[in-house]
Amino acid sequence: MKKLQQKSIELRDNNLGRLFQRAGRAYSVRALSLLHERGFSDVKLSHSALFANLDLEGTQITVIAERAGMTKQAMGQLANDLEAKGYINKIKDPNDKRAYIIRFTKLGEKALHAAYDIKVIIEKEFEDLLGSKNVANLQKGLRKLIESYTN
Amino acid sequence: MKKLQQKSIELRDNNLGRLFQRAGRAYSVRALSLLHERGFSDVKLSHSALFANLDLEGTQITVIAERAGMTKQAMGQLANDLEAKGYINKIKDPNDKRAYIIRFTKLGEKALHAAYDIKVIIEKEFEDLLGSKNVANLQKGLRKLIESYTN
DNA sequence: TGATATAGTAAAGTATGTTTACCAAAATAT
DNA sequence: ATATTTTGGTAAACATACTTTACTATATCA
Numbered sequence: 425m426k427k428l429q430q431k432s433i434e435l436r437d438n439n440l441g442r443l444f445q446r447a448g449r450a451y452s453v454r455a456l457s458l459l460h461e462r463g464f465s466d467v468k469l470s471h472s473a474l475f476a477n478l479d480l481e482g483t484q485i486t487v488i489a490e491r492a493g494m495t496k497q498a499m500g501q502l503a504n505d506l507e508a509k510g511y512i513n514k515i516k517d518p519n520d521k522r523a524y525i526i527r528f529t530k531l532g533e534k535a536l537h538a539a540y541d542i543k544v545i546i547e548k549e550f551e552d553l554l555g556s557k558n559v560a561n562l563q564k565g566l567r568k569l570i571e572s573y574t575n
Numbered sequence: 576m577k578k579l580q581q582k583s584i585e586l587r588d589n590n591l592g593r594l595f596q597r598a599g600r601a602y603s604v605r606a607l608s609l610l611h612e613r614g615f616s617d618v619k620l621s622h623s624a625l626f627a628n629l630d631l632e633g634t635q636i637t638v639i640a641e642r643a644g645m646t647k648q649a650m651g652q653l654a655n656d657l658e659a660k661g662y663i664n665k666i667k668d669p670n671d672k673r674a675y676i677i678r679f680t681k682l683g684e685k686a687l688h689a690a691y692d693i694k695v696i697i698e699k700e701f702e703d704l705l706g707s708k709n710v711a712n713l714q715k716g717l718r719k720l721i722e723s724y725t726n
Numbered sequence: 727t728g729a730t731a732t733a734g735t736a737a738a739g740t741a742t743g744t745t746t747a748c749c750a751a752a753a754t755a756t
Numbered sequence: 757a758t759a760t761t762t763t764g765g766t767a768a769a770c771a772t773a774c775t776t777t778a779c780t781a782t783a784t785c786a
Binding site for chain 1: 577579580582583585586587590591592593594595596597598599601602603604605606626627628629630631684687688690691694697698701704705709710712713714716717718719720721723724725
Binding site for chain 1: 743749
């Protein structure tokens with residue numbers, strides 16, 4: 425049997441789970457930093473749960489929450505925060521008096537454009553570093569793993 | 576210029592940052608579930624910051640905290656929690672009366688063995704899914720990205 | 727020996743959620 | 757049509773995993 429010392433080192437230094445998380449963290453730190461540089465300095469990482477699940481034609485809070493895999497209460501708080509910061513509007517749903525429709529403001533749309541530009545920039549950086557074929561394979565592998573483990 | 580609708584979809588569905596984070600989450604959910612199945616049901620994800628940075632011969636709290644990139648206060652809390660649960664001991668440092676040395680208990684070592692087994696199991700699952708060469712490339716790519724972005 | 731740095735703790739605050747409990751409106755069932 | 761149940765949303769309390777501020781005791785340096 426392998427020595428515990430060796431196992432400890434391999435857990436620490438040679439662990440795919442840790443690599444995923446560190447890469448994710450590196451990505452989001454970089455992306456958020458570029459977004460702040462472009463003037464959207466009050467956007468936080470947690471806001472992406474709303475941004476990423478909001479349709480351009482507008483979406484109900486409950487629907488966004490379900491897509492993001494979180495409670496409607498938590499999503500309601502994100503919505504209030506982003507509304508106060510001017511990125512979205514909460515409009516009363518004309519078809520359901522209980523509900524609100526969340527829509528991007530002009531500022532929110534600008535932030536979305538910027539976020540897309542940043543995504544492209546970071547992907548370019550990755551391709552310069554690894555080669556575009558390797559980035560494509562990385563993406564394919566991650567997708568396959570996620571699909572397999574979240575079903 | 577690409578339509579905002581299209582940009583929104585690509586940000587949502589075709590975003591490496593989100594893939595990293597989802598893969599990391601899938602890994603840790605799987606690993607923690609297997610660890611709980613093996614009887615270590617009171618171990619939490621946050622504990623890994625201590626486990627992963629504790630040398631077998633024992634390590635000072637401040638050193639573990641620095642390795643983990645967090646404050647010594649936060650690490651002190653993890654240490655107290657894991658001590659209460661029986662995974663580590665806090666021993667007075669004979670060379671420094673201010674300091675404590677953290678060491679694994681027998682139970683802690685058993686958990687470490689289990690964690691290693693689980694790492695091997697999950698890697699095997701990944702290789703069955705993607706092929707061992709692709710897993711090796713994945714690992715290599717992630718390492719390269721992390722190294723480049725955290726320096 | 728006196729000033730400063732370091733190991734650790736304590737308590738309060740912050741970020742990002744969940745749980746429990748509730749209301750009003752909508753959908754369904756009889 | 758009305759009673760029942762479900763759904764959209766909010767509010768408040770709690771949980772987790774930290775950081776910040778403030779402190780004590782010991783160690784180190786000048």
